[in-house]
Amino acid sequence: MKYEAVIGLEIHSELKTNTKIFCGCATGFGAEQNTHVCPVCLGLPGVLPVVNRRVVEFAIKAGLATNCTINKYSKFDRKNYYYPDLPKNFQTSQYDLPIAEHGYVDIDVDGEKKRIRLTRIHMEEDAGKLVHSGTTIKDSATSNVDYNRTGVPLLEIVSEPDMRSAAEARAYMEKIKSILEYIDVSNCRMEQGNLRADINVSLRPVGQKDLGTRTEMKNINSFKSLEEAIEYEIERQTEVLEDGGHVIQETRTFDAAKGITLSMRSKEEAQDYRYMPEPDLPPIITTDEEIEAYRKGLPELPDARCERMEHELGLSSYDAGIITSSRAMADYFDEVIAEGADAKLAANWMMGELSKNLNAESKTIEESPIDAKRLGDMIKLITNGTISSKIAKDVFSAMWTSKDAPEKIVKEKGLVQITDTGELDSILDEVIAANPKPVEDYKSGNKKAIGALVGQIMKKTKGKANPKLVNEMLAKKLSN
Amino acid sequence: MALYDKPAHVLHEMLAKKEISSVELTEDVLARMDKVEKSIGAYITVTRDDALRTAEETDKKISSGEEISFLEGIPCGIKDNICTNGIKTTCASKILENFVPPYDATVITKLKQEKPVIIGKTNLDEFAMGGSTENSAFHATHNPWNIDCVPGGSSGGSAAAVASGSAIWALGSDTGGSIRQPASFCGVVGMKPTYGRVSRYGLVAYASSLDQIGPITRDVTDCANILNIISGHDDMDSTSSAADVPDYTKSLVADVKGLKIGMPKEYFIDGIDEDINNAVRKAIDELKAMGADVKEISLPHTAYAIATYYLIAPAEAATNLERYDGVSYGERVDGADVVDMMKNTRTQKFGDEVKRRIMIGNYALSAGYYDAYYLKALKVRTLIQRDYTEAFKDVDVIACPTAPTPAYKIGEMIDDPLKMYLQDVCTVPLNLAGLPGISVPCGYSSNGMPIGLQIIGRPLGEETVIRAAYAYEQSQNFHNDMAKIGGVDA
Numbered sequence: 001m002k003y004e005a006v007i008g009l010e011i012h013s014e015l016k017t018n019t020k021i022f023c024g025c026a027t028g029f030g031a032e033q034n035t036h037v038c039p040v041c042l043g044l045p046g047v048l049p050v051v052n053r054r055v056v057e058f059a060i061k062a063g064l065a066t067n068c069t070i071n072k073y074s075k076f077d078r079k080n081y082y083y084p085d086l087p088k089n090f091q092t093s094q095y096d097l098p099i100a101e102h103g104y105v106d107i108d109v110d111g112e113k114k115r116i117r118l119t120r121i122h123m124e125e126d127a128g129k130l131v132h133s134g135t136t137i138k139d140s141a142t143s144n145v146d147y148n149r150t151g152v153p154l155l156e157i158v159s160e161p162d163m164r165s166a167a168e169a170r171a172y173m174e175k176i177k178s179i180l181e182y183i184d185v186s187n188c189r190m191e192q193g194n195l196r197a198d199i200n201v202s203l204r205p206v207g208q209k210d211l212g213t214r215t216e217m218k219n220i221n222s223f224k225s226l227e228e229a230i231e232y233e234i235e236r237q238t239e240v241l242e243d244g245g246h247v248i249q250e251t252r253t254f255d256a257a258k259g260i261t262l263s264m265r266s267k268e269e270a271q272d273y274r275y276m277p278e279p280d281l282p283p284i285i286t287t288d289e290e291i292e293a294y295r296k297g298l299p300e301l302p303d304a305r306c307e308r309m310e311h312e313l314g315l316s317s318y319d320a321g322i323i324t325s326s327r328a329m330a331d332y333f334d335e336v337i338a339e340g341a342d343a344k345l346a347a348n349w350m351m352g353e354l355s356k357n358l359n360a361e362s363k364t365i366e367e368s369p370i371d372a373k374r375l376g377d378m379i380k381l382i383t384n385g386t387i388s389s390k391i392a393k394d395v396f397s398a399m400w401t402s403k404d405a406p407e408k409i410v411k412e413k414g415l416v417q418i419t420d421t422g423e424l425d426s427i428l429d430e431v432i433a434a435n436p437k438p439v440e441d442y443k444s445g446n447k448k449a450i451g452a453l454v455g456q457i458m459k460k461t462k463g464k465a466n467p468k469l470v471n472e473m474l475a476k477k478l479s480n
Numbered sequence: 481m482a483l484y485d486k487p488a489h490v491l492h493e494m495l496a497k498k499e500i501s502s503v504e505l506t507e508d509v510l511a512r513m514d515k516v517e518k519s520i521g522a523y524i525t526v527t528r529d530d531a532l533r534t535a536e537e538t539d540k541k542i543s544s545g546e547e548i549s550f551l552e553g554i555p556c557g558i559k560d561n562i563c564t565n566g567i568k569t570t571c572a573s574k575i576l577e578n579f580v581p582p583y584d585a586t587v588i589t590k591l592k593q594e595k596p597v598i599i600g601k602t603n604l605d606e607f608a609m610g611g612s613t614e615n616s617a618f619h620a621t622h623n624p625w626n627i628d629c630v631p632g633g634s635s636g637g638s639a640a641a642v643a644s645g646s647a648i649w650a651l652g653s654d655t656g657g658s659i660r661q662p663a664s665f666c667g668v669v670g671m672k673p674t675y676g677r678v679s680r681y682g683l684v685a686y687a688s689s690l691d692q693i694g695p696i697t698r699d700v701t702d703c704a705n706i707l708n709i710i711s712g713h714d715d716m717d718s719t720s721s722a723a724d725v726p727d728y729t730k731s732l733v734a735d736v737k738g739l740k741i742g743m744p745k746e747y748f749i750d751g752i753d754e755d756i757n758n759a760v761r762k763a764i765d766e767l768k769a770m771g772a773d774v775k776e777i778s779l780p781h782t783a784y785a786i787a788t789y790y791l792i793a794p795a796e797a798a799t800n801l802e803r804y805d806g807v808s809y810g811e812r813v814d815g816a817d818v819v820d821m822m823k824n825t826r827t828q829k830f831g832d833e834v835k836r837r838i839m840i841g842n843y844a845l846s847a848g849y850y851d852a853y854y855l856k857a858l859k860v861r862t863l864i865q866r867d868y869t870e871a872f873k874d875v876d877v878i879a880c881p882t883a884p885t886p887a888y889k890i891g892e893m894i895d896d897p898l899k900m901y902l903q904d905v906c907t908v909p910l911n912l913a914g915l916p917g918i919s920v921p922c923g924y925s926s927n928g929m930p931i932g933l934q935i936i937g938r939p940l941g942e943e944t945v946i947r948a949a950y951a952y953e954q955s956q957n958f959h960n961d962m963a964k965i966g967g968v969d970a
Contacts, residue, residue: 039581039582039583042808042809043803044563044581044582044583044809045563045569045571045576045579045581045684045685045803046561046562046563046569046581046585046681046682046683046684046685047681047682048680048681048716048717048718048719049718050715050716050717050718051718078799080798080799080802080845082802082805082819082822084805084807084818087803087807087808088802088803089802089803089805090799090802137817137818138817143818145807145808147808272846272847274798274799274842274845274846274847274850275845275850276795276796276799276845276854279687279688279689279719279796280685280688280717280718280719281718281719282718282719
């Protein structure tokens with residue numbers, strides 16, 4: 001029997017507010033343990049939460065950017081469960097009236113467009129971090145709690161089970177990441193846990209409507225793990241079903257080193273969270289005017305930007321897709337062309353040399369030693385004929401290690417193209433005299449033979465001759 | 481001359497006129513405490529040295545000719561569920577037996593600007609759950625009018641301290657009557673302000689949507705003055721009211737001409753003690769004689785208030801008390817693993833009444849029961865609120881008993897929690913509706929125990945409540961009566 005995978009994601013995204021969701025503590029990553037804490041986020045007796053308005057603002061923006069309906073009456077609830085990293089033993093979250101619901105995003109996998117529906121987006125507080133003496137809480141003699149992360153604001157973005165493959169799940173998560181980056185609400189640094197996903201996977205015979213039994217993989221924090229976990233799980237469940245067995249509804253962990261999922265706890269032990277409206281916080285009321293103001297304040301989103309690059313700037317859909325996948329990349333691109341650089345050349349250089357060099361040094365585009373202005377200026381030197389594309393690679397390398405403007409590098413290294421017809425004239429004559437064979441071939445009608453002559457001239461000028469000019473001059477000379 | 485038996489406004493005048501010093505006053509109250517505390521047990525922690533140090537500072541100020549604020553230099557007690565920076569705050573629970581908060585509750589921050597002499601933290605039912613102060617994990621508090629009787633609760637320590645002279649005034653908290661009922665049992669004045677009038681930040685939560693801090697005093701004048709100081713919006717409490725705080729002392733006017741007073745018929749029914757019924761009716765007649773317009777009203781959902789309260793309060797309590805797990809503060813009882821440790825800690829360190837309410841609350845919130853219990857209780861709560869909204873269309877205040885009986889014997893109801901819960905019948909509806917209410921002494925039962933008249937106001941209607949209470953008080957002399965403590969004063 002042929003099976004179809006059904007995949008849904010719950011994405012947790014830490015918001016980049018300066019302070020925590022219910023108190024004034026800083027949210028910064030990597031601080032010394034238990035230094036970003038106060039009575040409120042430590043859950044001491046008697047404390048009360050106060051909502052950080054920026055969190056609500058960010059959540060509404062995320063809702064609008066993913067085509068959700070914003071609930072004008074929303075509230076916080078207490079989700080009760082005991083765990084030592086949760087100081088109050090309840091998480092202040094949202095239950096039946098989340099801030100945003102019923103949205104969607106469009107993804108593109110191998111040229112095929114697909115719409116993924118969002119069930120809801122809600123706000124909640126993050127828990128602290130357990131530091132074990134062993135590897136897990138069970139095999140540790142002692143465990144310590146670092147409360148720095150306690151109360152860092154999170155958005156939980158829940159999708160409908162609309163994805164059918166690991167590639168679709170990845171494309172969906174990439175789209176969510178890019179939207180959150182575009183609207184500037186999360187740093188989305190997966191390696192720092194800013195963005196992580198719980199994945200639900202089930203299988204069903206192709207054509208069947210009802211969903212199969214699902215398993216859940218928690219806290220996946222890289223795209224690679226996301227794909228591997230889903231692929232492994234599909235394969236594992238297929239085997240179980242083909243052997244006539246039943247998939248057990250359970251939570252599984254993904255072992256990234258081994259690339260496999262392992263059973264963690266079955267759903268029968270699932271907890272009753274005993275949700276209760278948070279009595280310490282009044283409901284969150286949002287007016288139509290506020291929602292409209294947030295909507296108007298949204299920046300151009302990845303899909304719109306991609307379309308603009310394709311249709312107005314003439315980029316291929318592939319190039320436009322890659323450049324707009326991250327806001328930083330798209331902003332960089334827009335700056336390059338704002339300098340007056342050609343859009344296609346800009347795209348080629350960004351996806352070629354620039355990406356190659358950044359990857360080699362594991363740098364993000366924000367950390368690029370060559371800023372958009374310098375790259376734009378360099379590209380203009382190509383378009384106006386000052387340097388050839390070949391020479392431009394040398395200029396690019398020089399720019400990577402110095403802060404000099406491309407014009408200065410070209411000048412100092414004497415890389416300016418030879419466009420002086422007088423200077424070229426004598427070189428051309430020398431080459432024609434030294435190469436009678438291609439000259440003969442050209443004259444007898446093999447126009448391609450001119451290439452050999454151009455090659456010789458470029459060699460003699462160390463690539464500095466303007467190839468277009470050389471071609472024109474040669475054609476003129478040989479037709480005489 | 482004894483000083484401990486005078487209200488704060490009298491003592492303030494005496495201090496300002498340099499007739500007495502704050503050290504003298506503080507020493508007098510501490511001496512009284514030393515004398516009565518063995519019989520009363522109003523305190524959990526006494527901060528004698530800090531108190532005398534503050535008193536000395538006040539005296540320096542006075543002698544240098546500086547003006548002092550109303551509460552400055554006057555000894556007070558603070559209920560031990562209100563966080564005090566550097567002073568143990570136990571909630572009368574073993575689980576917080578050694579807990580010293582690193583911060584002050586907002587009310588304490590406000591009070592400290594006035595420099596009162598805090599002489600100690602007063603006893604209560606564990607986590608404010610109870611009506612007799614017998615549920616304290618440390619010791620029971622005794623009623624100064626008859627040490628065999630309970631002082632009421634949960635602010636029994638605060639009420640008994642004020643009634644016995646071991647504090648001039650005190651702060652309490654009221655979730656279902658915990659200020660008013662002990663005030664009534666101990667013959668003092670106790671007020672629960674409108675929900676949100678006083679910041680709850682730093683009040684250890686029992687039931688967040690019902691809890692409210694308020695004063696327990698010798699008379700209504702002190703009550704109004706203290707309310708002026710502790711009221712107001714707090715950025716740290718999102719449920720605190722943004723409304724301006726009026727000067728409540730302007731309502732200390734002995735005039736109720738034309739004031740419309742409602743007598744809810746549901747509060748004067750069977751089960752109300754005969755002495756209470758008579759004393760409260762007599763008090764209302766007194767107000768009528770002074771020119772108030774009294775009429776009978778109906779609050780038809782009163783009968784459901786107890787059931788509603790005992791679902792909502794435990795549900796909130798169940799989640800509020802989850803944090804006491806032995807992980808990062810409070811007491812810890814070790815176990816084989818972390819789950820075991822949490823279980824042992826909570827099993828051994830919470831008292832029976834607290835566990836009972838946690839279980840009721842979790843039951844009411846659990847899957848499959850939520851709609852039938854918790855959600856339904858929320859709906860009935862709305863109906864009860866509506867009763868009052870309707871009633872206040874016709875009347876300015878509502879007058880009724882504070883408690884259905886006078887103080888009863890210690891141990892009398894401890895094994896019958898349901899009977900004890902029924903004691904809250906006159907007080908819980910206000911908490912459910914968020915209304916202000918005061919209890920003022922209005923007489924004695926045949927066996928000499930004090931009786932309280934409860935006056936209820938509209939939301940943020942403290943001024944009218946104070947005016948009615950003050951007018952009644954001034955027409956009588958009960959507020960000048962001091963309990964004669966058996967074996968001490970007799």
